[in-house]
Amino acid sequence: MLSFAKSFYQPRVPICCTIECERNIPQNTSKSSVSINNTRMDAIISYITTLPLLQNILCMNHPEYLPYEFEPILLEPDIYFQLLELKHNDEQVEIIRFKIFCYEHDIRYLQTFVDRCNVDYERRIANKLGTSLYYFDMMTNSKSKNRTQNPLPSTHLVYTKHKFYTTRTFDNVFFEQRQNVKNHVNFFLNRRDWYEKKGIPYTLGFLFHGGPGTGKTSSVKAIANTARRHIINIQLSDIKTKAQLRHLFFNEEIHVFNGNVTERFTIPVHERLYVIEDIDAMGDAVLRREWKKPTSSVEDKPKKAGDPWLDVVEEDVKEVIDLSFLLNLLDGTLESSGRIIAISSNFPERIDRALIRPGRIDMIIHFKKCNVAILNEMVTSFYDKEVAGITCEDYKWSPAEVNQILFRNFEKPENAVRELNELQPKDLYGFDLLENDAQMSYETYSKENNTLSQAE
Numbered sequence: 001m002l003s004f005a006k007s008f009y010q011p012r013v014p015i016c017c018t019i020e021c022e023r024n025i026p027q028n029t030s031k032s033s034v035s036i037n038n039t040r041m042d043a044i045i046s047y048i049t050t051l052p053l054l055q056n057i058l059c060m061n062h063p064e065y066l067p068y069e070f071e072p073i074l075l076e077p078d079i080y081f082q083l084l085e086l087k088h089n090d091e092q093v094e095i096i097r098f099k100i101f102c103y104e105h106d107i108r109y110l111q112t113f114v115d116r117c118n119v120d121y122e123r124r125i126a127n128k129l130g131t132s133l134y135y136f137d138m139m140t141n142s143k144s145k146n147r148t149q150n151p152l153p154s155t156h157l158v159y160t161k162h163k164f165y166t167t168r169t170f171d172n173v174f175f176e177q178r179q180n181v182k183n184h185v186n187f188f189l190n191r192r193d194w195y196e197k198k199g200i201p202y203t204l205g206f207l208f209h210g211g212p213g214t215g216k217t218s219s220v221k222a223i224a225n226t227a228r229r230h231i232i233n234i235q236l237s238d239i240k241t242k243a244q245l246r247h248l249f250f251n252e253e254i255h256v257f258n259g260n261v262t263e264r265f266t267i268p269v270h271e272r273l274y275v276i277e278d279i280d281a282m283g284d285a286v287l288r289r290e291w292k293k294p295t296s297s298v299e300d301k302p303k304k305a306g307d308p309w310l311d312v313v314e315e316d317v318k319e320v321i322d323l324s325f326l327l328n329l330l331d332g333t334l335e336s337s338g339r340i341i342a343i344s345s346n347f348p349e350r351i352d353r354a355l356i357r358p359g360r361i362d363m364i365i366h367f368k369k370c371n372v373a374i375l376n377e378m379v380t381s382f383y384d385k386e387v388a389g390i391t392c393e394d395y396k397w398s399p400a401e402v403n404q405i406l407f408r409n410f411e412k413p414e415n416a417v418r419e420l421n422e423l424q425p426k427d428l429y430g431f432d433l434l435e436n437d438a439q440m441s442y443e444t445y446s447k448e449n450n451t452l453s454q455a456e
Contacts, residue, residue: 137159140235223342234275370396
């Protein structure tokens, strides 16, 4: 089986065609190859340096530039990259020469690849996002009467953007199914050809559930970091029209409010990670029937004369985002090729089964507290050495609690192990913790809301 961005595989057949790229070198290209201009050369370099599996072989002095390895590297099906020459000083690269080539296709196949790299590269330059990743946070209409002068558009969502940087990778997040998630993400990123050959939609969906501090958010960051994707945060309960969601999933534009004006950025679906946190709290559309709240209608309430806010409310509820629409959005006739979506929930049993069936959600991951094996991994990773002696019971500590203990024993691993064995979670907080506190709070909140709805 082929493994992209690896240097160990190379067919023992003649090369069919080659494109050579060079800079600051006298023109001396052979007749059997084609040379391209500097912009397209930069486009190829930009594409190569975004491949997750190439991060470990990038040039140490210029990590943003080229793999510092001279063996052929498989980038895509039958497209190989090979660095031929690279010289640099402390300030800049002086000489670069590399080639891309294939064994089974003609030159048009390579030119199509270069064109695609160039389109993505020019779009990134025009967007002024560079190679940085961003977190796009969805703006919502305020429920205050004083904020109705500038309502958000009904045709698309508006976001604010913040530069996204994380140290989270699959090497430093800890949960029982970490390797399975890592393997699935890497397979998805590097084997698009497999999906196309099998006729399977090229999408990936996760449902993360578990208690606080168990690693759900950290794992979302690790996926975004590994896949080099911008995070698109979705507040499902604040979306007012179906057009807004359609635009978000099937249009490459993201509208961003920068404090003065709204700008448009072109970000293809395959560069986004859609995130819906706490989906069970995002409205009745996603819940099983027994968990839905009693409905109440605006029409049942008397309208006060000259109340502009009620007009806005009535306009907002004209188009209901129902389950059928969400299902069609995820795997209907229109496909969002390259889409990755991560959903988190505190109460997965309340989500409608149709929303999380295979084909819409590929992996359902339960984030638990740490068993002893995970504790040993965390301690070894933190102190860069094995520390024996962990004897506490499984699932006593969450990863967040373990980190707190490790940090306060930064240079004393034996003390950390002793505290993990002897202390209880309540000793970290100063009060007893009930496992069902969150459940009780949610039940109380739901009952209060239902009572209010019925009273109205």
